[in-house]
Amino acid sequence: MTTIHDVARVAGVSISTASYALNGKGSVAPATRRRIQRAAEKLDYKTNARARAFASGRTSILAVTEPLRADTFTSNHMAFVLAAAKAARRYDYDILLLTQEEAAGGLRRVTSGGTVDGIVILDVLTHDERVELARTLKVPSVVVGVPADTAGLVCVDLDFVAAGRMAVQRLAQAGHRRIGFIGHPAASYRPEASNFPPRLRTGLTEEAGRLGVAVDTVTPEVDYRTARRTVTELLSVREPPTALVLHAHEEAHTAALEALADLGRTVPDDVSLISVAQTFDTARFSPAIDAVPLVAERSCERATELLLAMIDGDVEPRLELLSPFYVDHGSVRRPPGTAGPPATPT
Amino acid sequence: MTTIHDVARVAGVSISTASYALNGKGSVAPATRRRIQRAAEKLDYKTNARARAFASGRTSILAVTEPLRADTFTSNHMAFVLAAAKAARRYDYDILLLTQEEAAGGLRRVTSGGTVDGIVILDVLTHDERVELARTLKVPSVVVGVPADTAGLVCVDLDFVAAGRMAVQRLAQAGHRRIGFIGHPAASYRPEASNFPPRLRTGLTEEAGRLGVAVDTVTPEVDYRTARRTVTELLSVREPPTALVLHAHEEAHTAALEALADLGRTVPDDVSLISVAQTFDTARFSPAIDAVPLVAERSCERATELLLAMIDGDVEPRLELLSPFYVDHGSVRRPPGTAGPPATPT
DNA sequence: TTGAAAGCGCTAACAT
DNA sequence: ATGTTAGCGCTTTCAA
Numbered sequence: 227m228t229t230i231h232d233v234a235r236v237a238g239v240s241i242s243t244a245s246y247a248l249n250g251k252g253s254v255a256p257a258t259r260r261r262i263q264r265a266a267e268k269l270d271y272k273t274n275a276r277a278r279a280f281a282s283g284r285t286s287i288l289a290v291t292e293p294l295r296a297d298t299f300t301s302n303h304m305a306f307v308l309a310a311a312k313a314a315r316r317y318d319y320d321i322l323l324l325t326q327e328e329a330a331g332g333l334r335r336v337t338s339g340g341t342v343d344g345i346v347i348l349d350v351l352t353h354d355e356r357v358e359l360a361r362t363l364k365v366p367s368v369v370v371g372v373p374a375d376t377a378g379l380v381c382v383d384l385d386f387v388a389a390g391r392m393a394v395q396r397l398a399q400a401g402h403r404r405i406g407f408i409g410h411p412a413a414s415y416r417p418e419a420s421n422f423p424p425r426l427r428t429g430l431t432e433e434a435g436r437l438g439v440a441v442d443t444v445t446p447e448v449d450y451r452t453a454r455r456t457v458t459e460l461l462s463v464r465e466p467p468t469a470l471v472l473h474a475h476e477e478a479h480t481a482a483l484e485a486l487a488d489l490g491r492t493v494p495d496d497v498s499l500i501s502v503a504q505t506f507d508t509a510r511f512s513p514a515i516d517a518v519p520l521v522a523e524r525s526c527e528r529a530t531e532l533l534l535a536m537i538d539g540d541v542e543p544r545l546e547l548l549s550p551f552y553v554d555h556g557s558v559r560r561p562p563g564t565a566g567p568p569a570t571p572t
Numbered sequence: 573m574t575t576i577h578d579v580a581r582v583a584g585v586s587i588s589t590a591s592y593a594l595n596g597k598g599s600v601a602p603a604t605r606r607r608i609q610r611a612a613e614k615l616d617y618k619t620n621a622r623a624r625a626f627a628s629g630r631t632s633i634l635a636v637t638e639p640l641r642a643d644t645f646t647s648n649h650m651a652f653v654l655a656a657a658k659a660a661r662r663y664d665y666d667i668l669l670l671t672q673e674e675a676a677g678g679l680r681r682v683t684s685g686g687t688v689d690g691i692v693i694l695d696v697l698t699h700d701e702r703v704e705l706a707r708t709l710k711v712p713s714v715v716v717g718v719p720a721d722t723a724g725l726v727c728v729d730l731d732f733v734a735a736g737r738m739a740v741q742r743l744a745q746a747g748h749r750r751i752g753f754i755g756h757p758a759a760s761y762r763p764e765a766s767n768f769p770p771r772l773r774t775g776l777t778e779e780a781g782r783l784g785v786a787v788d789t790v791t792p793e794v795d796y797r798t799a800r801r802t803v804t805e806l807l808s809v810r811e812p813p814t815a816l817v818l819h820a821h822e823e824a825h826t827a828a829l830e831a832l833a834d835l836g837r838t839v840p841d842d843v844s845l846i847s848v849a850q851t852f853d854t855a856r857f858s859p860a861i862d863a864v865p866l867v868a869e870r871s872c873e874r875a876t877e878l879l880l881a882m883i884d885g886d887v888e889p890r891l892e893l894l895s896p897f898y899v900d901h902g903s904v905r906r907p908p909g910t911a912g913p914p915a916t917p918t
Numbered sequence: 919t920t921g922a923a924a925g926c927g928c929t930a931a932c933a934t
Numbered sequence: 935a936t937g938t939t940a941g942c943g944c945t946t947t948c949a950a
Contacts, residue, residue, distance in 0.1 A: 341633075450830070
């Protein structure tokens with residue numbers, strides 16, 4: 227095994243100089259640095275991560291805690307975990323994955339022993355024991371999501387309220403006066419769940435109220451048949467909505483499209499469609515569906531950035547809400563029989 | 573920060589005795605051990621993981637490498653990652669997650685520096701660069717899956733061939749002479765993909781040949797409409813299969829059930845159904861579907877067991893295929909119009 | 919710009 | 935059964 231001593235010896239310098247040169251720290255004469263690098267290369271020297279962690283007090287590992295709950299969607303979770311991994315790697319960190327069992331216990335463990343340098347808390351609940359714990363830990367942490375009490379925390383998340391508003395604004399602008407909202411299962415709106423479904427719904431309904439748009443809300447369970455039946459019922463009333471906003475699982479999108487096809491309604495001629503806060507690609511549906519996407523990479527990139535700043539320095543507690551943006555795939559048009567404002571904004 | 577020195581001092585022993593007592597190694601008098609434990613508790617002593625890793629050469633972290641490819645199913649991947657995490661924790665290990673980018677590079681990195689003690693390779697391809705690399709590494713690794721060349725490797729996997737056989741046997745026994753096989757998308761059967769889809773199909777078709785059962789195979793893409801159309805076509809021929817075997821994504825199951833309902837076929841009276849090698853619960857469909865399940869926990873538990881044995885000792889290279897088992901939910905009956913052998917085996 | 923040297927906190931070989 | 939002690943390989947302070 228070749229150590230930094232070997233490199234120093236071959237390069238004819240002291241180990242401290244070798245260390246400085248290899249880490250790009252301190253001041254080393256260019257010629258010396260090159261000599262050391264060549265020696266390291268020649269000897270195929272690899273820094274011993276354990277020794278480095280011990281000496282420096284840094285492991286270059288971040289804990290990522292992501293419980294998997296029944297009321298949430300696997301693909302979304304996976305997207306965030308992957309995004310967190312990607313972001314961490316951009317800064318030369320690896321991630322240690324903490325799952326459901328041992329949510330708080332695991333955090334305590336990897337934290338008290340110094341296994342990780344920081345914590346990324348994903349998929350946070352309105353009231354989350356991991357957040358309570360994180361507040362008391364000396365290891366820095368960042369929350370992706372918005373718990374009820376954000377005091378003393380660094381939180382990053384999509385502005386779900388604004389995302390809900392944005393969908394309504396787009397539809398109102400196209401002339402829709404009555405929209406259907408297909409939300410998550412009812413359980414997702416209870417106070418003990420994540421709070422992004424209610425946040426989105428709040429933005430949507432408040433903006434609708436402001437703009438004089440009626441909203442029919444349904445919250446189908448996570449299975450194709452229920453979703454399909456619910457959508458069919460939603461559209462089979464005397465005065466059906468002329469547009470649908472979806473904040474639901476992927477299968478509900480399929481179900482909605484199938485239900486519409488079955489009812490003989492065309493998108494976007496008869497019914498307009500917008501999907502809000504999804505991590506999957508809504509362009510793959512036929513027809514493609516307009517979206518206000520939830521980009522896991524954005525949240526995780528920013529969260530990681532802040533976390534690393536906390537690791538070597540101080541960061542003021544804060545709540546950073548990322549502005550939503552609109553992706554047009556042509557699934558919104560003005561309602562049938564109206565000659566109102568143009569469907570496409572200028 | 574309280575160290576083992578503090579514990580030793582308070583307990584009135586040497587640090588080595590404290591270390592032995594705290595780690596359950598060496599021989600320490602029960603009374604002494606208790607004294608040390610009380611001291612540790614009182615001081616809220618936590619082993620410094622970095623120092624321990626440095627001194628012992630073990631980090632108690634396993635790398636789990638799981639690329640995410642387009643041709644595979646997120647929920648399956650997630651199931652295996654979670655199962656790996658769970659298994660690791662059972663043995664007091666944490667997992668460091670390596671994703672697509674840096675598949676081989678990441679392995680090299682966490683391996684050459686001693687960041688991890690071992691590697692769990694998930695979702696292995698028939699020809700997988702990670703496997704090639706793992707063969708050359710001094711850090712032990714275990715493969716979940718079966719690459720083309722298993723020489724020198726420790727591999728664990730469900731016996732997909734036997735799983736395919738089992739499904740056919742069950743149906744043949746119930747009297748079916750023609751079955752439909754709904755497989756993964758065609759791309760999954762190419763040599764550069766994972767090899768479990770072909771393995772399953774091989775077992776199924778060979779056993780069918782042996783038992784005189786005709787097999788109509790379809791390989792729909794991963795979207796609801798294609799799946800549904802394909803299933804409808806499969807059943808809309810002059811002599812349709814009387815049973816379906818599914819080795820496909822979850823949405824294809826929904827699609828198949830919908831297609832059957834649309835065609836007016838009842839399960840299991842008109843058509844029998846078996847789902848093979850799925851990680852999701854096939855009982856949640858209505859009707860519930862018989863299964864030869866793929867239990868991620870089984871594979872990962874055994875893989876981890878072997879990996880840990882490799883970490884402190886030697887393990888002979890091997891390929892361990894786990895026997896499939898059948899879960900009856902009543903979705904198999906004898907074909908309509910036959911009065912042959914009973915549908916349920918004794 | 920470079921080098922000498924002091925640990926970091928723990929494990930484990932060895933001595934008692 | 936318990937204690938002494940030598941590192942583990944690196945980072946970093948301090949001196950030159």
